[in-house]
Amino acid sequence: xxxxxxxxxxxxxxxxxxxxxxxxxxxxxxxxxxxxxxxxxxxxxxxxxxxxxxxxxxxxxxxxxxxxxxxxxxxxxxxxxxxxxxxxxxxxxxxxxxxxxxxxxxxxxxxxxxxxxxxxxx
Numbered sequence: 001x002x003x004x005x006x007x008x009x010x011x012x013x014x015x016x017x018x019x020x021x022x023x024x025x026x027x028x029x030x031x032x033x034x035x036x037x038x039x040x041x042x043x044x045x046x047x048x049x050x051x052x053x054x055x056x057x058x059x060x061x062x063x064x065x066x067x068x069x070x071x072x073x074x075x076x077x078x079x080x081x082x083x084x085x086x087x088x089x090x091x092x093x094x095x096x097x098x099x100x101x102x103x104x105x106x107x108x109x110x111x112x113x114x115x116x117x118x119x120x121x122x
Contacts, residue, residue: 011035011037011107012038072092072093078090089101092116
């Protein structure tokens with residue numbers, strides 16, 4: 001069975017961890033890094049990746065995606081190749097499907113790769 005892309009995001013730059021994230025963290029879970037898309041935020045904790053997906057015209061409706069690192073089976077990273085290829089790419093193969101994350105030129109692909117590796121391999 002071929003897995004189709006079910007989710008895709010473009011992370012533009014690293015940002016401060018939102019203050020309201022504490023409301024959804026469990027026990028000793030701690031946030032490590034956060035990245036902005038145009039309207040959304042991806043927060044990486046020591047246990048999972050959380051995507052806050054603002055929807056609608058006003059963005060007041062928010063869908064939350066939570067991906068425990070334990071569900072990631074494999075990942076790949078591809079750096080931007082040059083002037084016309086401005087986004088680096090990260091692909092995650094998980095128990096529920098395939099996730100593609102594009103990284104804007106302000107995101108350090110190697111730092112992002114280490115973030116995933118440290119979370120998945122510990």
